[in-house]
Amino acid sequence: MAHSQIVTCIDELEQHARTHLPKNAFDYYSSGANDQRTLAENRAAFYRLRFLPRILRDVSQVDLGVSLLNGTQTLASPICIAPTAMQRMAHPDGEIATARAAAASESLMILSSWSTTSIEDVAAANGNAGARWFQLYVYRDRAVTAQLVKRAEQSGYTALVLTVDTPILGRREADIRNGFRLPPHLRLANFSETDSKATGVSITDKKDSGLAAYVAAQIDQTLTWKDVKWLQSITKLPIILKGVLSPEDATLAVDHGVQGILVSNHGARQLDGVPATIEALPGIVAAVGSRCDVYLDGGVRRGTDVLMALALGAKAVFVGRPVLWGLAYKGEEGVQIALTLLQQELKLAMQLAGCSKLADLTPSLVVSASTYTHAKL
Numbered sequence: 001m002a003h004s005q006i007v008t009c010i011d012e013l014e015q016h017a018r019t020h021l022p023k024n025a026f027d028y029y030s031s032g033a034n035d036q037r038t039l040a041e042n043r044a045a046f047y048r049l050r051f052l053p054r055i056l057r058d059v060s061q062v063d064l065g066v067s068l069l070n071g072t073q074t075l076a077s078p079i080c081i082a083p084t085a086m087q088r089m090a091h092p093d094g095e096i097a098t099a100r101a102a103a104a105s106e107s108l109m110i111l112s113s114w115s116t117t118s119i120e121d122v123a124a125a126n127g128n129a130g131a132r133w134f135q136l137y138v139y140r141d142r143a144v145t146a147q148l149v150k151r152a153e154q155s156g157y158t159a160l161v162l163t164v165d166t167p168i169l170g171r172r173e174a175d176i177r178n179g180f181r182l183p184p185h186l187r188l189a190n191f192s193e194t195d196s197k198a199t200g201v202s203i204t205d206k207k208d209s210g211l212a213a214y215v216a217a218q219i220d221q222t223l224t225w226k227d228v229k230w231l232q233s234i235t236k237l238p239i240i241l242k243g244v245l246s247p248e249d250a251t252l253a254v255d256h257g258v259q260g261i262l263v264s265n266h267g268a269r270q271l272d273g274v275p276a277t278i279e280a281l282p283g284i285v286a287a288v289g290s291r292c293d294v295y296l297d298g299g300v301r302r303g304t305d306v307l308m309a310l311a312l313g314a315k316a317v318f319v320g321r322p323v324l325w326g327l328a329y330k331g332e333e334g335v336q337i338a339l340t341l342l343q344q345e346l347k348l349a350m351q352l353a354g355c356s357k358l359a360d361l362t363p364s365l366v367v368s369a370s371t372y373t374h375a376k377l
């Protein structure tokens, strides 16, 4: 795709990234774990759903506005940016470009702990008008973790997103084959060299996958529900648990006083064989009810995917790789293209489905394709 050409969908951005990014980076961004069954399912499960649109409703005005976390976070649309590590591999401006595009699109950005731009620099790029949450990995060294939380608070991040599906890195075979490591001109900007070398493993070490070794050395595998309490004891920020798939865990999360649940399988990069997130969503929504916000990420590539997730009870959706493909295409402008495409597609899908605001979306809008396959005609 030439730069002058019109981008018509997210998949075109991915194709561009595939042919323009270094293999080491594209493979890291695109891979799922093991046989990548869940990676395929994250898309396939959307294809197994069907809409039952309503007719003869006034759809001349569509409002995509949404408010999250008990009305404390208002957004122009429910399409937000999932945290993805090391964005400067996709474009020299990396997280700065994402933060600017998020603010320009009135979207919400979650910054990864493992960004290649610091918490403070991203906050400055996102500005006063921006909406930003910080994704937290809990380090074995709790002083390092507490310092991240403090810096996020001081830089105007308004929630913490605690990732709970990564006690250890999933098996990403492309990274093993490539001997993945962060290119030498980049670094994990939120940590000092000393912090990242504290246990003798650096992300740039020449191991099978430098990343897997780094995670194994640094991330706290002993994490339990008591650490959610610990986190609550050191911050007043709302906490969202990212990586919930089981309704039982969703109930426990609410019992532990979290303000949000992000139904996620980490872009199919952790345990292969888990359900697609759109399949896991209804059970979690049923378990949680209105006791806290429920969000979804994983395989969202179309406005119609967003519409399905919202109809099935998600308050907002997050996209990971589409933002990386936008970055690789044209930095800040590319991320804006990705977000705008999804917003426009969502608006169109709502109009065609007979909905003019998010409150109109109910589960009756979506049915399983098997309803039709097995129908007696």
Ligand SMILES: Cc1cc2nc3c(=O)[nH]c(=O)nc-3n(C[C@H](O)[C@H](O)[C@H](O)COP(=O)(O)O)c2cc1C
Pocket (backbone or CB within 6 Å): 028, 029, 030, 042, 082, 083, 084, 085, 112, 113, 114, 135, 163, 242, 264, 265, 266, 267, 268, 269, 297, 298, 299, 300, 318, 319, 320, 321, 322
């Ligand atoms: C390249 C890459 C890096 C990621 N890095 C992080 C991370 O640092 N922290 C985290 O909680 N999730 C991380 N994720 C998971 C995303 O936040 C999100 O769950 C996933 O990408 C959503 O699926 P999608 O890419 O199909 O939209 C990463 C995902 C990708 C693809």
Ligand SMILES: CC(C)CC(=O)C(=O)O
Pocket (backbone or CB within 6 Å): 085, 114, 166, 169, 211, 215, 266, 269
């Ligand atoms: C550094 C990694 C743990 C980032 C991540 O979450 C991922 O690669 O999926």
